[in-house]
Amino acid sequence: MQGQINIQYQPYAIASVRPFEIQKLCLHRTPEQVIQFIGLAYSLCGKAQQFAAQLALQDLTEEQLQQSAHHVSLENLKEHFIHLTQLLYTFELISEAERSHHLQGVGNWPQQKSNKADSLTICQRIHEKFSTLLPGFDLVKMSVQQIISLPKIKQLFQKIVPIQLAEPLPNIHQQHNIEAHMFSPKSWDMWVTTPALNTAIENTAFSRSHAYTAEFQSLNIAELQKRVLGKLLDAMANFKTLSNQTDKSSPPLFGFKKQDNITVSWVESARGRLFHLAEIDPQTQTTRRYAISAPTEWNFHPKGIVHQLIQALPQAEFSHWQKQVQQIAQIIDPCVPFHIHKGQA
Numbered sequence: 001m002q003g004q005i006n007i008q009y010q011p012y013a014i015a016s017v018r019p020f021e022i023q024k025l026c027l028h029r030t031p032e033q034v035i036q037f038i039g040l041a042y043s044l045c046g047k048a049q050q051f052a053a054q055l056a057l058q059d060l061t062e063e064q065l066q067q068s069a070h071h072v073s074l075e076n077l078k079e080h081f082i083h084l085t086q087l088l089y090t091f092e093l094i095s096e097a098e099r100s101h102h103l104q105g106v107g108n109w110p111q112q113k114s115n116k117a118d119s120l121t122i123c124q125r126i127h128e129k130f131s132t133l134l135p136g137f138d139l140v141k142m143s144v145q146q147i148i149s150l151p152k153i154k155q156l157f158q159k160i161v162p163i164q165l166a167e168p169l170p171n172i173h174q175q176h177n178i179e180a181h182m183f184s185p186k187s188w189d190m191w192v193t194t195p196a197l198n199t200a201i202e203n204t205a206f207s208r209s210h211a212y213t214a215e216f217q218s219l220n221i222a223e224l225q226k227r228v229l230g231k232l233l234d235a236m237a238n239f240k241t242l243s244n245q246t247d248k249s250s251p252p253l254f255g256f257k258k259q260d261n262i263t264v265s266w267v268e269s270a271r272g273r274l275f276h277l278a279e280i281d282p283q284t285q286t287t288r289r290y291a292i293s294a295p296t297e298w299n300f301h302p303k304g305i306v307h308q309l310i311q312a313l314p315q316a317e318f319s320h321w322q323k324q325v326q327q328i329a330q331i332i333d334p335c336v337p338f339h340i341h342k343g344q345a
Contacts, residue, residue: 008343026290031057047075048269055265056278073238079270091159139239144215162222173211179264188291202305203272203298206230271295
């Protein structure tokens with residue numbers, strides 16, 4: 001499932017044309033059938049999607065949980081690396097030849113972990129890739145100040161439009177026990193199309209990094225720059241999971257809660273927190289209801305973080321406005337196609 005997001009200049013509007021109806025194909029199926037379908041139908045964040053489905057529909061062993069978490073971490077590292085490479089290319093900080101060289105083999109990362117030897121090899125390879133793309137960057141340990149002092153990051157931040165928000169939206173990691181609001185199937189359409197909790201909520205890699213990195217609280221950089229920094233910190237968190245270096249301070253990668261025959265599961269993808277909501281019919285042991293709440297719908301909510309950032313832009317002619325909005329959309333969610341158009345004068 002992909003679809004696209006439409007962003008209109010005049011009158012200003014954000015609208016999703018993503019094919020939510022595909023989720024109905026998960027109904028009245030066995031858990032095994034749903035998991036198989038999710039794996040085939042959702043190529044975007046596919047490992048995260050499949051893991052969220054497994055958490056919602058199956059009882060997994062500790063070994064299975066760890067293995068799936070490693071696959072998701074590899075996928076997240078791949079997505080962050082591709083996006084950072086594309087950003088550097090977009091702002092002419094690397095050439096076309098350099099971009100192609102950096103991306104060689106990256107698409108295969110999620111398929112490369114099967115045993116301890118493979119794990120060590122892929123960890124070394126990923127570490128080298130990131131440090132080659134961003135000289136001086138260390139996935140294992142760096143402070144926020146060290147990251148933003150890297151020459152390549154300084155150059156990148158100077159190219160990105162500086163946006164300031166007086167009152168940023170609350171983020172999803174500030175909403176404790178949010179799953180409790182999702183147990184009523186009557187609300188599932190809202191969680192699929194326009195998820196919110198009293199107000200729109202930001203659901204990005206920055207949300208996760210901001211919640212677990214104390215240095216963010218006093219950081220004086222613009223909003224889009226913070227979201228790029230959030231991706232780097234999230235890459236570091238995923239690398240910890242991959243290399244089995246997590247500790248009590250590490251943000252969790254997944255979770256689930258059950259109530260009667262309903263399970264709400266979540267997995268941290270590169271774009272943000274992904275939710276799967278499942279109700280099982282106890283008699284047939286098939287899905288009575290099923291829903292997926294993806295980060296895209298949280299962030300492109302009509303009053304979401306993308307809307308807030310666009311509204312903070314100064315008035316400008318369409319061509320200039322379009323370039324700035326393109327930066328916002330690419331940084332917040334680079335995986336979903338979007339169309340920026342002029343609309344009616």
